[in-house]
Amino acid sequence: MSLIQGATGDWEIVIGLEVHAQISSQSKLFSGSSTEFGAQANSQVSMVDAAMPGMLPVINKYCVEQAVKTGLGLKAEINLYSVFDRKNYFYPDLPQGYQISQFKHPIVGEGIVYLDMKDGETIEVGIERLHMEQDAGKSMHDQHPSMSFVDLNRSGVALMEIVSKPDMRSSEQARAYVTKLRTILRYLGTCDGNMEQGSLRADVNVSVRRPGDELGTRCEIKNVNSIRFIGQAIEFEARRQVDIIEEGGEIVQQTRLFDPKSGTTRAMRSKEEAHDYRYFPDPDLLPLEIEQSMVDELAANLPELPDGKKARFIEEYGLNPYDAGVLIMDKASSDFFEDVAKGRDARLAVNWVTGDFFGAINKAGLDVASSPISADQLGALIDLIKDGTISGKIAKQVFEIIWEEGGDPAEIVESRGLKQVTDTGAIEAAVDAVIAGNPEKVEEVKAKPNMLGWFVGQVMKATQGKANPQAVNQLLRQRLGLD
Amino acid sequence: MSDLTTLTIAEARAKLDAGEISSVELTQAFVDEIDKADALNAFITKTPEKALEMAAQSDQRRAKGEAAGKLEGIPVGIKDLFCTEGTLTTAGSHILDGFVPDYDSTVTTNMWRDGAVMLGKLNLDEFAMGSSNETSYYGPVVNPWQRKGSNAKLVPGGSSGGSATSVRANLCMAATATDTGGSIRQPGAFTGTVGLKPTYGRCSRWGIVAFASSLDQAGPITKTVEDAAIMLGSMAGHDVKDTTSVDVPVPDYEAVLTGDIRGLKVGIPKEYRVDGMPSEIEDLWAKGIEWLKSAGAEIVDVSLPHTKYALPTYYIVAPAEASSNLARYDGVRYGLRVEGDDIIDMYEKTRAEGFGEEVKRRILIGTYVLSAGYYDAYYLKAQKVRTLIARDFTQAFETVDVMLTPSTPSPAFGIGERMDDPLAMYLNDIFTVSLNMAGLPGISVPAGISQEGTPLGLQLIGKAFDEATLLRTGQIIEQAAGDLPTPASWWKEMS
Numbered sequence: 001m002s003l004i005q006g007a008t009g010d011w012e013i014v015i016g017l018e019v020h021a022q023i024s025s026q027s028k029l030f031s032g033s034s035t036e037f038g039a040q041a042n043s044q045v046s047m048v049d050a051a052m053p054g055m056l057p058v059i060n061k062y063c064v065e066q067a068v069k070t071g072l073g074l075k076a077e078i079n080l081y082s083v084f085d086r087k088n089y090f091y092p093d094l095p096q097g098y099q100i101s102q103f104k105h106p107i108v109g110e111g112i113v114y115l116d117m118k119d120g121e122t123i124e125v126g127i128e129r130l131h132m133e134q135d136a137g138k139s140m141h142d143q144h145p146s147m148s149f150v151d152l153n154r155s156g157v158a159l160m161e162i163v164s165k166p167d168m169r170s171s172e173q174a175r176a177y178v179t180k181l182r183t184i185l186r187y188l189g190t191c192d193g194n195m196e197q198g199s200l201r202a203d204v205n206v207s208v209r210r211p212g213d214e215l216g217t218r219c220e221i222k223n224v225n226s227i228r229f230i231g232q233a234i235e236f237e238a239r240r241q242v243d244i245i246e247e248g249g250e251i252v253q254q255t256r257l258f259d260p261k262s263g264t265t266r267a268m269r270s271k272e273e274a275h276d277y278r279y280f281p282d283p284d285l286l287p288l289e290i291e292q293s294m295v296d297e298l299a300a301n302l303p304e305l306p307d308g309k310k311a312r313f314i315e316e317y318g319l320n321p322y323d324a325g326v327l328i329m330d331k332a333s334s335d336f337f338e339d340v341a342k343g344r345d346a347r348l349a350v351n352w353v354t355g356d357f358f359g360a361i362n363k364a365g366l367d368v369a370s371s372p373i374s375a376d377q378l379g380a381l382i383d384l385i386k387d388g389t390i391s392g393k394i395a396k397q398v399f400e401i402i403w404e405e406g407g408d409p410a411e412i413v414e415s416r417g418l419k420q421v422t423d424t425g426a427i428e429a430a431v432d433a434v435i436a437g438n439p440e441k442v443e444e445v446k447a448k449p450n451m452l453g454w455f456v457g458q459v460m461k462a463t464q465g466k467a468n469p470q471a472v473n474q475l476l477r478q479r480l481g482l483d
Numbered sequence: 484m485s486d487l488t489t490l491t492i493a494e495a496r497a498k499l500d501a502g503e504i505s506s507v508e509l510t511q512a513f514v515d516e517i518d519k520a521d522a523l524n525a526f527i528t529k530t531p532e533k534a535l536e537m538a539a540q541s542d543q544r545r546a547k548g549e550a551a552g553k554l555e556g557i558p559v560g561i562k563d564l565f566c567t568e569g570t571l572t573t574a575g576s577h578i579l580d581g582f583v584p585d586y587d588s589t590v591t592t593n594m595w596r597d598g599a600v601m602l603g604k605l606n607l608d609e610f611a612m613g614s615s616n617e618t619s620y621y622g623p624v625v626n627p628w629q630r631k632g633s634n635a636k637l638v639p640g641g642s643s644g645g646s647a648t649s650v651r652a653n654l655c656m657a658a659t660a661t662d663t664g665g666s667i668r669q670p671g672a673f674t675g676t677v678g679l680k681p682t683y684g685r686c687s688r689w690g691i692v693a694f695a696s697s698l699d700q701a702g703p704i705t706k707t708v709e710d711a712a713i714m715l716g717s718m719a720g721h722d723v724k725d726t727t728s729v730d731v732p733v734p735d736y737e738a739v740l741t742g743d744i745r746g747l748k749v750g751i752p753k754e755y756r757v758d759g760m761p762s763e764i765e766d767l768w769a770k771g772i773e774w775l776k777s778a779g780a781e782i783v784d785v786s787l788p789h790t791k792y793a794l795p796t797y798y799i800v801a802p803a804e805a806s807s808n809l810a811r812y813d814g815v816r817y818g819l820r821v822e823g824d825d826i827i828d829m830y831e832k833t834r835a836e837g838f839g840e841e842v843k844r845r846i847l848i849g850t851y852v853l854s855a856g857y858y859d860a861y862y863l864k865a866q867k868v869r870t871l872i873a874r875d876f877t878q879a880f881e882t883v884d885v886m887l888t889p890s891t892p893s894p895a896f897g898i899g900e901r902m903d904d905p906l907a908m909y910l911n912d913i914f915t916v917s918l919n920m921a922g923l924p925g926i927s928v929p930a931g932i933s934q935e936g937t938p939l940g941l942q943l944i945g946k947a948f949d950e951a952t953l954l955r956t957g958q959i960i961e962q963a964a965g966d967l968p969t970p971a972s973w974w975k976e977m978s
Binding site: 047095098278 | 572584588688690691692693696726804806816
């Protein structure tokens with residue numbers, strides 16, 4: 001348990017998250033307009049999205065399927081009967097004057113997400129519910145000196161609001177939760193998880209209490225749009241609340257905003273000022289009734305999910321839980337790993353993929369998809385190590401060549417003469433030359449066998465690294481009488 | 484040729500088919516009549532050029548042998564709640580100032596597909612909220628009827644007052660209308676026209692300015708039951724753009740008018756015998772029962788025990804939905820905008836000036852009943868009662884095929900008479916509103932003349948999607964009532 005220390009003792013942070021995830025769909029939740037990101041303002045707005053008189057919403061079946069799929073991915077109960085409600089409030093970027101959402105009867109009920117923490121602990125975070133709703137448009141206040149503009153491209157875009165239970169106890173857990181949730185959504189393909197484009201954002205509920213006490217009064221930090229900010233917002237907010245309580249004050253339930261520049265949160269509105277949304281069932285839409293057969297079919301075709309893949313990696317490739325955990329966090333990386341590892345030494349594959357390969361793409365600011373080295377190339381390189389054609393050291397050299405210039409690893413090794421020397425005659429000659437040239441070291445190594453490394457180094461140097469290190473080692477031990 | 488305007492759709496269609504008249508001639512006759520009827524204030528927007536152009540196109544189609552639609556060349560009026568592409572659409576409200584849609588409602592699209600000609604947009608209570616057509620920003624519509632020996636102006640009923648008046652005054656052959664609590668049937672009764680409110684989901688709501696989404700339903704106001712059958716056949720149909728429209732086949736409504744109702748079981752709901760109901764309404768009802776009996780129907784007493792809760796329940800559900808539906812009129816994107824110091828000030832000023840008193844009253848009621856702490860006591864309870872009202876009908880329809888009731892508790896009243904008493908006004912809908920709550924079809928058929936010399940109507944209530952039985956039975960009443968008088972055309976002297 002991670003506690004924060006106050007002047008009067010320890011405090012526990014309690015965190016619950018409402019994540020808004022944009023459904024990956026070509027068209028909006030209740031209209032046929034495109035959802036493509038970055039289009040010219042107000043170019044993707046239908047009469048329905050603009051709430052022209054007499055317009056009616058029609059549910060997008062594909063979006064419903066994505067929500068169900070996501071529910072299945074969260075191991076949650078799927079509600080065959082759900083209802084769309086209207087959430088009423090006035091805002092210029094909300095053309096209807098209400099948001100169509102699901103209030104009393106969401107499409108997905110309780111589920112669970114497992115978090116693998118760095119210390120090896122597994123945390124269970126309960127999912128309270130998942131419901132579908134429309135996104136609002138965007139108000140732009142920086143386009144004109146005296147006027148505000150409204151862009152309705154986002155108006156009506158389908159969102160899933162995924163509400164967690166207040167099961168997290170540190171900013172680290174909250175970050176791990178959002179990361180894991182995003183991974184699950186990406187595996188499912190139901191949300192692209194791009195936080196910088198607003199496809200995924202979170203409302204963060206934070207309260208503090210003495211360990212074991214009742215829940216404290218919470219504050220909700222609205223619309224935080226990066227995992228790092230979520231962590232910062234929680235840290236700041238928890239400390240703020242502890243300071244208030246310890247100074248004898250009381251926490252006022254309120255909605256707050258996170259300011260990334262200062263790393264602080266500030267009050268937006270208090271509970272008294274909170275809207276009365278006057279939810280009621282949307283009379284333009286019939287209750288949403290889905291067939292169990294549809295749920296079954298989606299369940300049968302569900303892709304492999306991160307937890308399942310992790311277990312399989314451990315089982316099938318003999319990976320340790322940590323390596324498996326790192327690999328599965330990104331679907332593309334785990335696919336890349338599997339392509340490399342298939343039919344090869346898994347240990348070698350994981351070392352190369354998580355070591356040199358990830359190192360190189362991170363350094364270059366690339367991702368797996370844009371990497372200049374393919375899984376086939378890396379696999380072929382590993383094959384060359386495995387069959388003794390090249391040493392691990394030479395392999396690093398070949399890796400760099402492929403990274404820069406491309407090409408087939410075997411051809412590169414051949415044409416550049418990087419092939420490992422396994423000809424015992426040549427290695428013997430080099431070993432003998434090193435022993436003959438360094439009589440004083442020969443004396444030293446007999447007293448101190450650790451010195452063998454120096455001899456290996458000299459022989460490798462003499463053979464330009466091409467000698468098989470195991471052969472060199474063996475021969476040196478023989479000749480120096482160390483066995 | 485002004486007698487062309489007294490024709491029914493069926494008669495005009497026969498003349499058009501026989502080549503005796505052209506749609507342009509027919510349309511011109513109506514355009515001329517409309518110009519003489521400004522005193523009735525039935526139109527918000529007249530579209531004579533468009534009408535004559537559409538009529539000419541219809542004549543061309545007919546000449547080429549391409550006339551196919553059941554409304555080919557028939558000039559109609561459109562309640563100004565239906566969006567019409569390129570023509571101002573106001574919903575009778577100041578807040579939609581200058582709003583010209585880029586689209587046509589599904590219902591009007593169906594009618595243009597069938598060859599109808601648009602004469603203009605008809606006046607109505609603001610956002611269809613009213614029972615007298617006095618809440619329109621464009622002023623009250625006047626009933627063509629006057630009391631015997633009086634020239635006091637009477638209301639045509641509402642909200643489809645413009646539709647009812649224009650049909651009765653021969654300003655169009657038929658009109659579209661909408662009914663949320665009685666807005667087709669009550670004006671039908673007050674003007675001596677046929678008003679048909681179809682089953683909820685029979686006609687698409689797409690492109691009709693919403694009042695209360697779970698209750699609104701489009702239907703026709705016509706001179707005869709046969710014309711109502713023709714109109715409904717064009718207006719009705721499933722629409723993928725309206726999820727609440729229902730995918731059931733549209734029967735040939737004209738073919739069901741067989742004149743044969745032998746063996747039909749007609750229910751008489753005892754709860755509709757309300758205290759203080761004028762004896763002439765009672766008498767009319769009794770007459771109606773006799774007519775149906777002599778046509779071979781069997782009369783059965785039925786009970787709809789939750790009837791008395793229908794009106795109060797309606798005045799929770801309808802305003803609740805309206806308060807939300809009307810939130811989009813905020814001055815941001817279309818219609819009226821009254822500038823303010825900031826966005827909130829702009830909203831407040833726009834809505835204060837843009838909405839009339841009755842609309843504001845209902846937005847306030849609706850906002851109140853949906854508010855935290857009141858929702859369960861009002862809205863939720865109203866929904867439960869609504870279910871009970873619907874169940875009453877389901878049970879009663881286990882033993883009868885159709886029900887007969889009066890359409891309204893009184894004949895048309897004078898303009899201004901009830902404007903100070905919203906509750907008295909709301910009581911107008913006492914016989915009509917239950918059907919909307921249950922989603923059932925109803926028709927008001929002219930059945931007699933009151934002691935004041937103004938029309939009275941009888942209402943038939945049908946099973947869901949059984950408009951056919953309503954129309955067939957309605958025609959029996961129409962025939963039994965015989966040739967009813969038509970109003971003297973006093974308004975022509977005033978224009």
